[in-house]
Amino acid sequence: MKRKLMALTILSGLALAGPQDNSLIIGAAQEPRVLAGDVVNAISNQSIKFEIENFLFAPIVQTTRDLDVIPVVVTEVPTAQNGRLRFTNVRPGIRRLELDYTIRPDAVWSDGRPISTEDVALYFEMGKTKGVPSTSVDFFDRATLRVRDARNFTVSLEPAYFYDLDINQVYYAPNHIMRAEWDKAKAAAAQATDTARQAEIFRNFFAQFSNPQFLNSGRMVYSGPFTLTRWVPGSTIEMQRNPRFWIKPPGGEDKYVQRVVYRIIQNTNSLLVAILGGGIDAASSVSISFDQGRSKQLTSRAPGRFEIWSVPTPFFEHLEINQFTNVQRVKDLQLDNAKTRQALILAMNREGITKAFFDGLYTVSHTWVAPQNPMFNPNVTKYPYNPERARQLLAELGWRPGPDGILQRTVDGRTVRFEIEWATTAGNQVRERIQQFVAENYRQVGIAVRINNAPSAVLLGAQYRARAQEGTWTGFLHYAFSMGQADDGVRSACRDDEGRLVYVPTRDNGFRGLNFGGWCNEEYDRLRNQAVLEFDVNRRKQLFARMQEIWANEVAMIPLYFQSDARVFRVGLLNYTSSTFANSAYPTIEPWLIGWQSRGAQKVYDQAKYGQPIK
């Protein structure tokens, strides 16, 4: 009977899905490489992994969709008021931050064992052990742990930065499950002489606790509101409610989703068909594209069936401008001169781009800081489309129309045409369309565009993007990067507090640094070096406000817009809500609240607060 019921359930899964059996089927376009056991992200730092692990593991503290920090595994969030947060000035420019935590008495693993400081200690030990290929090395280099007793511990960070208070970087690992094998791996790695072999030993260790075979054996423990029950590689990941999870949603947990299934459908067109067919209740954050989200097939079938939302992301679409004057083309076009850059932005119809390609669902950005970030300054210089003003500025710089209508000027006896190179990721249709659109804008003011696209692996690789000083690209570099809640403005910084040129990739520093265009401003650098050490939000806000003013006045880069994501879920699904930053971009934070209205779940978060509907 049980067998028949199970087969019936799977074969007719579509009919029983959703509110009928209080389950949730999520469609994802990517499969996690590993889950659960890769606690220091030595194997993977994929978004889909973090999204699913939100169901399986409770964080120490959680940054909510409203950017508040709430305690989950611990009793309180450390603050100066409750005496759990302390600063020490170690030396000028270096501060130590100490954070005291107490684990909740009712916080337990899914096997009933209390979560203890032994679990936190194991996490730190793993991250700090030499040879472990953790992707959070910058945190472990600065952090130390002091265990006070089974439930109390202190984390020290030196040097401390402002974002240490905004992002949870402290985790834990099940000591009673992983310790014995960890000690063996550590001993084996100590015998190995080369780093590659050590890393392999550690990767194998993490893999053995995070691959589908191990997780399907039922030997892993979880601390989140769900536990993993089955992972069919390439197909599905199933989770069910963890009755031992200590936070109870309003009205009782039986009114919220009891079973979650991730269906892996890599091709986003197929995923869209699955949504249309009703086989998927909600799209993962790693799923259909924005264009697919607003496609006619979906929007015409949505009324009464799906909610479709446009949610802003921190992905900053922009053009970097080569400002290395040793590059002849840069010198000829005067790209190092703010007036030239102002002319270039004024001649570009950015409002037109957002209207033509995104139905106005994207808004033009004026700084690199996302509008949802508390550090955002809305009062910076804006550059609405003004080709006439652009022409004037260029004329002031000595540019005159040539016989073909393209501006030209004479430099050292040579005639130079205003032809700017524009490099972007080949195959990205939106970017290639923007190039064509702007090329037409520019032609009207007498600027020619030379398109020089390359595959993203080449364009964003170390040999190309970081070598603007060598003229690998000579005009615009068009791409996007994530400007998260904890962004510290480093991508436009030049010098550190000791005046060393460390943030601009040059031959002298081995092409390290992230300020690829090479824009430098002394005042910006001074303010930024203060801001990263400023823990008072209001004072930091003032510093960031001025930094953004300088950045916009000088047109350090050409900001286009912040990308948005499409979020799709069935009508009646509550609290499957996402906002802009970091973990809150996943609709799966605070997953204990996700439920169906018809099953009695209560709405705590409203997607309307964090996005706008797509109709």
Next chain:
Amino acid sequence: MPVFAYTVRRLLQMIPLLFAASVVIFTLLALQPGDPLDELRQQNPRITAEQLEQLRRAYGLDQPVYVRYFKWLGRALQGDFGQSRTYASPAGQIIFGQRLPRTLVLSGAALTLALLVAIPVGIFSAVRQYSRADYIITFLSFVGFSMPIFFLGILLLFVFAVWLPEQIPWFPKFPVQSISDFQWSQVTSGEISFFQFIGDWAFKLVLPVLALSTIQMASWTRYMRASLLEVLNQDYVRTARAKGLGERIVLYKHALRNALIPIVTLVGLAIPGVFGGAVITETIFSYPGMGRAIFDSLVEKDYNVAMAALAFLALLTALFNLLADLMYAVVDPRIRYS
């Protein structure tokens, strides 16, 4: 024993051939722009150059290509294809344990279906040359092999998973995901029956098999038709008819056997492709087979998986080449090996 000696000699010749192929594949993979740490650089701007260097050493990326190649070769010869960076499992297990069997099921079923349809339809079309049925078959064949598979796949999904179930309430809704939720271990543990297992796999494979077999079905129908028509016009067929043999005997005993020879060659050529998988079909129908494993490993720069799969395909190609040469003697007794 000339065949035995010939086979041994060809097998020995395969060694330098496979060595050269593996060198070329490894070098091409190493020449790909970027490295596995690019993604990390993108996602974590705070990571320092020293920390990146440490990770480069950890992944062995600091070593010259030839050192990496010989390390790989030494281990591969012992059956160890290394660890997959993306799947956190041994590369050999992923390719030979998971992906290859699935691909054999999908591609094998598609090949079989294509043959089962193409041969009788091709015969029918040839026998009824210039009839209305022949024109319809010809038209459908042209549509079949001119339809891009990515379009056909999505079209099939939309029609069978969305449109028809919307129009006809009782119509079975085909799943978008073609991989079954059932695993063989559930049959052995008694959780589900063998028939449930087979039934679920078969139902979910209907659309991808249909999509994958369409092009081959269409082209083999045309080949079968053309080949049979050519044979039917031969003198010996006319002689057979003149002897007063029945049309069925003429067709199936005399004409068809000869007409099938070019089809056997075509099928032989298609077999290595069965092992290589079908990346587009597998992607559209969410079927994790060899094609997707190769494609994903190249995109993700998961060199161990890519090497294991591509080296295996090189070996298969060489083996099937040998097999085809040996088969010529079976088909045509005039061929002698020396």
